[in-house]
Amino acid sequence: MAGAATWTTVAYGQKPSMPVIGYLCPESPELFGSRLEAFRQGLEEAGFVAGRNVAIDFQWANGQYSRLPALAAELVARNVDVIVAPGGAPVALAAKATGTSKTIVFEMGGDPVQLRVVDSLSRPGGNITGVSSLSVDVSPKRLELMRDVLPTATRLAIVANPTSPTAPSQLQKLHAAAETLRVQLQILSASKEDEFESVFAAVAKDGASGLVFTSDPYFAFRSARLAALAMKYQIPAITQTRDFPVAGGLMSYGGDFMQSHRRAGVYAGRILSGEKPSDLPVQLVTKVELVVNLKAAKLLGYPFSAAVIAGADEVIE
Amino acid sequence: MIPQDRFRGLFHKYLLALFVAVAIPLAFNGVIESWFGYRDQRARLDQWLSLQSASAAAEIHDFIHGITSQLGWLVQLPWTDEFDERRRTDALRLLRQAPAIASLTLLDGNGLERLYISRIGLNRIESRTDRSADPALVGARAAQIWFSDVSYNRGSEPYLTVAITGNRPAVGAVVAEVNLKLIWDVISAIKVGRTGFAFVLDRSGRLIAHPDISLVLRGAEEATSRPFRAVRDAIGSKAGFATTRDAQGHYVAASAAPVHGPDWTVVVVQPLSEAYAPIYSALWRTAMLLAISTMLAGILAYALAHRMTEPIKLLEEGTERIGAGSFDHRISIDTGDEFQRLANSFNRMASELALAQQHQERIAKLKRFLAPQVADLVDRAGDDSVLDGRRTEVVVVFCDLRGFTAFSAGAAPEEVMSVLSEYYESLGRVIAKFEATLINFSGDGLMVLVNAPVPVEEPALRAIDLAVDMQKNVQALITGWRSRGYYVGFGIGLASGPATVGRIGYKDRLDYTAIGSVVNLAARLCASAADREILIDAKVAADVKGRRPVADLGGREIKGFDEAIPVFGISFGALQPSGRGMSGTIR
Numbered sequence: 001m002a003g004a005a006t007w008t009t010v011a012y013g014q015k016p017s018m019p020v021i022g023y024l025c026p027e028s029p030e031l032f033g034s035r036l037e038a039f040r041q042g043l044e045e046a047g048f049v050a051g052r053n054v055a056i057d058f059q060w061a062n063g064q065y066s067r068l069p070a071l072a073a074e075l076v077a078r079n080v081d082v083i084v085a086p087g088g089a090p091v092a093l094a095a096k097a098t099g100t101s102k103t104i105v106f107e108m109g110g111d112p113v114q115l116r117v118v119d120s121l122s123r124p125g126g127n128i129t130g131v132s133s134l135s136v137d138v139s140p141k142r143l144e145l146m147r148d149v150l151p152t153a154t155r156l157a158i159v160a161n162p163t164s165p166t167a168p169s170q171l172q173k174l175h176a177a178a179e180t181l182r183v184q185l186q187i188l189s190a191s192k193e194d195e196f197e198s199v200f201a202a203v204a205k206d207g208a209s210g211l212v213f214t215s216d217p218y219f220a221f222r223s224a225r226l227a228a229l230a231m232k233y234q235i236p237a238i239t240q241t242r243d244f245p246v247a248g249g250l251m252s253y254g255g256d257f258m259q260s261h262r263r264a265g266v267y268a269g270r271i272l273s274g275e276k277p278s279d280l281p282v283q284l285v286t287k288v289e290l291v292v293n294l295k296a297a298k299l300l301g302y303p304f305s306a307a308v309i310a311g312a313d314e315v316i317e
Numbered sequence: 318m319i320p321q322d323r324f325r326g327l328f329h330k331y332l333l334a335l336f337v338a339v340a341i342p343l344a345f346n347g348v349i350e351s352w353f354g355y356r357d358q359r360a361r362l363d364q365w366l367s368l369q370s371a372s373a374a375a376e377i378h379d380f381i382h383g384i385t386s387q388l389g390w391l392v393q394l395p396w397t398d399e400f401d402e403r404r405r406t407d408a409l410r411l412l413r414q415a416p417a418i419a420s421l422t423l424l425d426g427n428g429l430e431r432l433y434i435s436r437i438g439l440n441r442i443e444s445r446t447d448r449s450a451d452p453a454l455v456g457a458r459a460a461q462i463w464f465s466d467v468s469y470n471r472g473s474e475p476y477l478t479v480a481i482t483g484n485r486p487a488v489g490a491v492v493a494e495v496n497l498k499l500i501w502d503v504i505s506a507i508k509v510g511r512t513g514f515a516f517v518l519d520r521s522g523r524l525i526a527h528p529d530i531s532l533v534l535r536g537a538e539e540a541t542s543r544p545f546r547a548v549r550d551a552i553g554s555k556a557g558f559a560t561t562r563d564a565q566g567h568y569v570a571a572s573a574a575p576v577h578g579p580d581w582t583v584v585v586v587q588p589l590s591e592a593y594a595p596i597y598s599a600l601w602r603t604a605m606l607l608a609i610s611t612m613l614a615g616i617l618a619y620a621l622a623h624r625m626t627e628p629i630k631l632l633e634e635g636t637e638r639i640g641a642g643s644f645d646h647r648i649s650i651d652t653g654d655e656f657q658r659l660a661n662s663f664n665r666m667a668s669e670l671a672l673a674q675q676h677q678e679r680i681a682k683l684k685r686f687l688a689p690q691v692a693d694l695v696d697r698a699g700d701d702s703v704l705d706g707r708r709t710e711v712v713v714v715f716c717d718l719r720g721f722t723a724f725s726a727g728a729a730p731e732e733v734m735s736v737l738s739e740y741y742e743s744l745g746r747v748i749a750k751f752e753a754t755l756i757n758f759s760g761d762g763l764m765v766l767v768n769a770p771v772p773v774e775e776p777a778l779r780a781i782d783l784a785v786d787m788q789k790n791v792q793a794l795i796t797g798w799r800s801r802g803y804y805v806g807f808g809i810g811l812a813s814g815p816a817t818v819g820r821i822g823y824k825d826r827l828d829y830t831a832i833g834s835v836v837n838l839a840a841r842l843c844a845s846a847a848d849r850e851i852l853i854d855a856k857v858a859a860d861v862k863g864r865r866p867v868a869d870l871g872g873r874e875i876k877g878f879d880e881a882i883p884v885f886g887i888s889f890g891a892l893q894p895s896g897r898g899m900s901g902t903i904r
Contacts, residue, residue, distance in 0.1 A: 113471075120471075120472060120473075121471050121472060121473035121474075121534070122469075122472050122473040122534055122535045122536040122538060123535065123538070134437065137437055138436075138437055140438075140439055141436075141437065141438075141439065144439050144440060177439055180439055181439070270531075279531065280531045281473055281531050281534030281535055281536075282473070282534075283530065283531075283534060284473075284474060286416065286417075286496060286498055286499055287416060288436050288437065306406050307402065307405050307406040307409050308409075310406045310409045310410045310413070311409030311410065311412060311413055312413070313413060
């Protein structure tokens with residue numbers, strides 16, 4: 001709360017003529033730093049530099065997603081020129097729920113059409129548009145990859161966040177994929193950080209050989225914690241974000257968040273330049289990246305096949 | 318006012334003529350130069366735009382060719398019944414290498430699907446689905462390489478299906494889904510001039526690549542593609558670029574080039590304002606030069622016209638002043654040409670006019686008392702020293718009318734003046750005829766001098782003839798007057814002797830006169846002469862004796878003289894005709 005107050009004051013120091021971006025962030029500045037940097041790059045591509053010709057009014061939920069609607073309402077009340085809702089479907093939905101007439105630029109992993117955020121990708125309609133990173137769509141691919149690593153496994157554990165709006169559709173797709181891949185699924189839930197340990201403990205106890213995380217921003221932003229737990233319990237795991245293998249986890253498969261946040265920045269800039277959101281189709285991230293950590297594989301005792309390594313966009317040794 | 322107008326007219330004519338002589342060739346030259354410059358620039362633009370479109374098409378072709386050449390690696394080994402794990406590895410490697418490829422399908426020689434690799438969906442190994450009727454495979458088998466029409470993933474992202482077969486049926490085929498959104502990296506890097514860009518249309522004219530990705534992501538939307546298709550259609554199949562309007566209605570120069578294989582068209586457009594900037598700047602430069610040259614021509618024409626009309630103006634003013642009588646005015650023109658010569662002529666003429674005027678004035682002065690021919694003679698002599706005072710022998714003639722005072726008192730003034738004017742006119746003719754000098758006249762009396770200022774031969778004889786002529790003329794008049802009832806007579810007195818002659822008076826009122834007793838004597842003789850009488854003194858009588866019939870009238874008491882003076886008379890009737898002796902008397 002104190003953090004939010006200090007960050008927001010930045011906006012009020014700016015010249016009144018400068019347009020203001022309301023930046024609704026589900027996490028804290030520390031966790032969101034790399035995404036914010038990508039966003040700033042995109043803004044700059046569109047000709048806007050924060051502090052010079054645009055001001056950014058931040059609202060930080062610091063991981064408490066339940067506060068997002070209140071923070072979104074706060075931004076709307078401040079009459080910002082454009083609302084940027086990055087970091088997942090909950091943020092976009094919270095911003096949209098305010099019913100503001102201001103343009104909303106989202107960045108999420110889910111399918112914005114299915115979530116009823118937009119009417120269609122090519123013509124979003126209304127005052128909202130943005131970028132989808134495809135992370136949600138590729139949940140079955142994570143299951144497939146885990147299956148490649150553990151070809152003999154018959155039972156794999158899935159972790160879903162029950163509070164996530166995309167959880168049901170992801171689970172549905174995962175079940176279908178599991179049938180194709182002929183594995184059994186063990187569905188686990190976690191929506192708070194302190195529930196993570198019990199998830200790993202349950203997997204270790206229940207004998208499922210691998211752990212697949214559904215796409216969820218809450219998980220994504222806590223990759224370091226998840227990596228540490230995976231190593232602690234010696235469980236091979238896969239998540240959506242590269243942060244996970246970088247922090248010592250086994251591997252990740254998901255949309256390139258640098259690309260998605262940068263494009264959100266470009267769109268925010270174009271909106272500030274006067275373009276209408278209805279003219280800006282929803283962009284899908286073109287790059288879905290596979291990152292593997294050979295060191296973790298060695299520690300866990302599950303070496304990657306040549307095919308997996310060949311297909312990896314980044315290999316951490 | 319009128320000459321001034323005429324002058325201005327001439328100046329304007331010169332100004333106009335000179336200006337036109339310079340400005341018209343300049344303008345002509347400017348227009349011709351602009352026209353050729355415009356054509357050159359257009360040709361250059363045409364060449365340049367064609368080059369741009371060709372190079373853009375080459376880059377798009379490279380993008381496609383890069384993908385197809387990589388796909389070629391997958392169709393080199395013949396299929397066996399066993400699945401080779403290396404094929405999966407190769408496919409995954411290719412996927413990593415070619416980010417635009419979204420999925421790959423490997424088919425064996427029988428058209429069965431052996432491997433399917435996707436970035437999003439689940440992979441399939443050895444599904445053995447029969448794909449032999451798949452148009453991609455059919456097409457590729459026919460032409461080795463086959464491109465589908467562009468389709469739109471979820472109505473937004475453009476996708477292209479590419480199928481390639483190997484060099485023999487056993488190696489099978491590969492079918493790849495290519496996400497054309499990645500052409501953006503290529504198309505956005507193509508810059509045409511400063512603000513120009515390129516875009517790509519497929520066979521049916523749908524937009525598949527544009528630097529603004531949001532246009533491409535609108536999918537098959539007709540409204541988005543239509544303006545771009547219009548640009549392509551404006552170019553048509555004809556050679557060279559076309560000028561048309563883009564979606565925003567701005568004029569653009571556009572050129573197109575085909576991409577063989579998928580049968581696409583790459584169009585490069587550049588805002589017309591930018592494309593024509595060199596043309597505009599060249600035109601502008603020419604216009605500026607023309608304007609400056611025209612201005613210079615104007616100044617030059619003004620200066621020349623001024624230079625040409627200034628001497629004319631001076632001449633005009635000069636001749637006007639000379640015409641007005643300022644003969645001392647001189648026209649000062651130093652142009653060294655005909656104008657100067659003309660001015661010199663005028664100056665010469667003016668000085669001659671001045672001389673002529675002086676001459677005229679002098680003649681006029683002399684004519685007051687000299688007979689015109691004598692006056693000319695004096696003038697021709699060049700100096701009027703003959704008029705200077707001196708003592709010389711003269712014959713003085715006096716004459717007047719008898720009974721005139723009584724007549725004038727009784728007659729109307731008009732009648733008096735009429736008589737006098739007839740009288741003097743008659744006498745004037747005689748005086749002029751005999752070249753005598755008229756000294757003065759007052760009322761009906763007249764004094765005439767012979768032998769001064771110009772000496773004559775036989776002055777006495779001439780004076781006698783003069784007097785006789787006078788009498789005859791006046792008597793003829795008198796006869797006429799009598800018939801009207803005017804009763805007057807006419808008498809003459811002559812005397813010869815030395816007298817002082819010369820000019821008297823002041824400034825413009827100078828008269829010539831004679832002073833001496835001979836004047837008095839002549840006056841007295843005249844006074845005592847009756848009508849029809851000519852009285853002469855002894856000296857005159859002696860001078861003409863034997864040549865004119867002189868009658869001795871004996872001594873007479875003359876007023877102012879102490880003793881009686883011998884007086885002679887001449888009967889004028891005895892002299893027939895009076896002018897006979899004249900020829901011999903004048904030179």
